[in-house]
Amino acid sequence: MPFQVRILVDERERQSGVPELLAKFGGKVEYRFLAVGDYVLSSECAVERKDAHDFINSLFSGRLFDQAYRLSEAYRTPMLIVEGDLLSMVEESAKPRALWGALATIAFGYGLHVFFTRDATQTADFIYTIAKHGRFTKPRRPLIQKKPRVETVQESQLFVVSSLPGVGPRLANRLLRRFGSVRQVFSSSLPQLALVEGFGRSRAENITRFLDASYRPSEKLPSQARLDQK
Amino acid sequence: MPFQVRILVDERERQSGVPELLAKFGGKVEYRFLAVGDYVLSSECAVERKDAHDFINSLFSGRLFDQAYRLSEAYRTPMLIVEGDLLSMVEESAKPRALWGALATIAFGYGLHVFFTRDATQTADFIYTIAKHGRFTKPRRPLIQKKPRVETVQESQLFVVSSLPGVGPRLANRLLRRFGSVRQVFSSSLPQLALVEGFGRSRAENITRFLDASYRPSEKLPSQARLDQK
DNA sequence: ATAGCCGGGTGGTGA
DNA sequence: TCACCACCCGGCTAT
Numbered sequence: 001m002p003f004q005v006r007i008l009v010d011e012r013e014r015q016s017g018v019p020e021l022l023a024k025f026g027g028k029v030e031y032r033f034l035a036v037g038d039y040v041l042s043s044e045c046a047v048e049r050k051d052a053h054d055f056i057n058s059l060f061s062g063r064l065f066d067q068a069y070r071l072s073e074a075y076r077t078p079m080l081i082v083e084g085d086l087l088s089m090v091e092e093s094a095k096p097r098a099l100w101g102a103l104a105t106i107a108f109g110y111g112l113h114v115f116f117t118r119d120a121t122q123t124a125d126f127i128y129t130i131a132k133h134g135r136f137t138k139p140r141r142p143l144i145q146k147k148p149r150v151e152t153v154q155e156s157q158l159f160v161v162s163s164l165p166g167v168g169p170r171l172a173n174r175l176l177r178r179f180g181s182v183r184q185v186f187s188s189s190l191p192q193l194a195l196v197e198g199f200g201r202s203r204a205e206n207i208t209r210f211l212d213a214s215y216r217p218s219e220k221l222p223s224q225a226r227l228d229q230k
Numbered sequence: 231m232p233f234q235v236r237i238l239v240d241e242r243e244r245q246s247g248v249p250e251l252l253a254k255f256g257g258k259v260e261y262r263f264l265a266v267g268d269y270v271l272s273s274e275c276a277v278e279r280k281d282a283h284d285f286i287n288s289l290f291s292g293r294l295f296d297q298a299y300r301l302s303e304a305y306r307t308p309m310l311i312v313e314g315d316l317l318s319m320v321e322e323s324a325k326p327r328a329l330w331g332a333l334a335t336i337a338f339g340y341g342l343h344v345f346f347t348r349d350a351t352q353t354a355d356f357i358y359t360i361a362k363h364g365r366f367t368k369p370r371r372p373l374i375q376k377k378p379r380v381e382t383v384q385e386s387q388l389f390v391v392s393s394l395p396g397v398g399p400r401l402a403n404r405l406l407r408r409f410g411s412v413r414q415v416f417s418s419s420l421p422q423l424a425l426v427e428g429f430g431r432s433r434a435e436n437i438t439r440f441l442d443a444s445y446r447p448s449e450k451l452p453s454q455a456r457l458d459q460k
Numbered sequence: 461a462t463a464g465c466c467g468g469g470t471g472g473t474g475a
Numbered sequence: 476t477c478a479c480c481a482c483c484c485g486g487c488t489a490t
Contacts, residue, residue: 059461060490062376077338087348094490096352098461100359105461107343108307108360115333116346118317122326129330153443156395163377163393165386166469168485176445183441186416198484200470211413213383215406359462377486 004028005131008040016049021124027131036070037078041131044076048112049123052084056093059102068110079113080106083123086116157182165210171198186211234258235361238270246279251354257361266300267308271361274306278342279353282314286323289332298340309343310336313353316346387412395440401428416441 005027009019014031023029037046048071050058058064071078090096106112117123160182162172178196179185193204235257239249244261253259267276278301280288288294301308320326336342347353390412392402408426409415423434
């Protein structure tokens with residue numbers, strides 16, 4: 001392939017050692033300030049690189065899934081490369097299952113392909129290989145498995161209802177089964193609520209009071225400075 | 231948990247050590263002669279397990295891509311687990327790029343998700359974790375979804391309203407100002423909604439449709455297994 | 461993400 | 476009816 005591989009790299013990846021290697025392999029590296037991802041291989045393919053330690057940290061801080069989400073929204077084929085010996089850290093971790101669960105969610109939930117490398121050299125090698133490959137020749141009958149991406153209505157309904165105070169997934173499920181729709185749930189009266197299993201006088205009162213509480217926008221919202229004050 | 235994880239295992243995987251571990255974790259293991267794949271987690275999800283040496287061998291023999299192809303044809307979410315220290319073997323290998331290329335082809339060409347584990351224990355842990363929470367299709371959501379900490383009533387109101395599809399903090403504020411209470415917001419009609427600044431016909435329609443969508447609890451979703459089904 | 465603990469609510473039991 | 480109690484559920488914390 002006479003054409004030179006061109007890769008966009010986020011400025012913050014400069015010191016990772018990977019970009020120099022990519023250049024050494026013959027790639028054309030261009031630094032940018034990327035809003036999302038660390039390496040852009042094409043308009044459809046981008047890579048987020050994380051070392052194993054970062055991976056753990058960003059998992060616990062919640063940063064991980066946010067980044068995964070944004071990457072998956074911005075590129076059709078997003079990928080994550082975990083650099084370093086994550087598998088050893090898994091064993092040291094008190095909660096290995098949290099890690100497995102996180103990997104599963106990233107892969108199946110957000111549709112990222114996850115890869116593992118040992119060090120910057122392998123990372124660069126891998127990225128370069130993919131970039132050079134460019135288009136992947138689909139063997140025989142390629143599956144372009146397009147994700148239904150059906151942000152299932154059901155999940156959204158559960159989410160909205162369980163955002164009520166004192167209501168979690170279980171109670172939300174019962175409420176929706178009982179009332180049939182989100183609107184009906186939010187229109188229910190106190191006595192109706194109290195009849196639902198898991199709801200007694202106390203919870204029903206709390207919810208009713210909350211639903212009917214009049215909204216008093218405060219002039220200054222500590223965490224929401226940008227709300228309209230018109 | 232009332233629901234027991236059920237996993238179909240290929241007879242030839244008996245001696246891998248993984249099935250016993252799955253059983254030990256509380257899973258229900260059933261042995262079968264599987265035409266393709268080693269572990270079947272659902273009608274849509276199956277796993278091919280290979281140790282690092284097998285992976286290399288089957289790569290060079292061409293068997294690897296054939297299996298990947300068949301797995302991808304048979305299941306909507308196929309996955310490959312490579313057990314053992316493949317990454318070290320990569321460096322010893324004469325052609326590292328061949329391996330990276332193979333991984334890329336398996337992932338992007340055939341649509342398999344590839345994972346690495348260190349030993350049978352990790353493999354079992356991973357498979358069990360996936361099977362248990364059964365996350366095969368996913369919610370796509372900005373992950374901002376964590377119930378706020380101790381909040382004022384006003385913050386709770388904003389949170390509930392902004393959990394509506396297409397509604398953020400700003401629009402939630404306007405809705406609450408306009409309608410006065412959470413219940414009133416959720417009782418609003420389409421024309422009333424469309425009058426609010428920031429809402430056009432489209433958004434108003436989406437929200438109305440969502441509010442009135444009937445709740446269909448799916449009993450087939452493993453992720454819902456822990457919700458009451460009665 | 462997962463697991464575990466805690467506090468409070470619920471709903472059934474028996475007085 | 477009411478007090479008691481076992482269990483369930485939601486919410487918080489640590490890893």
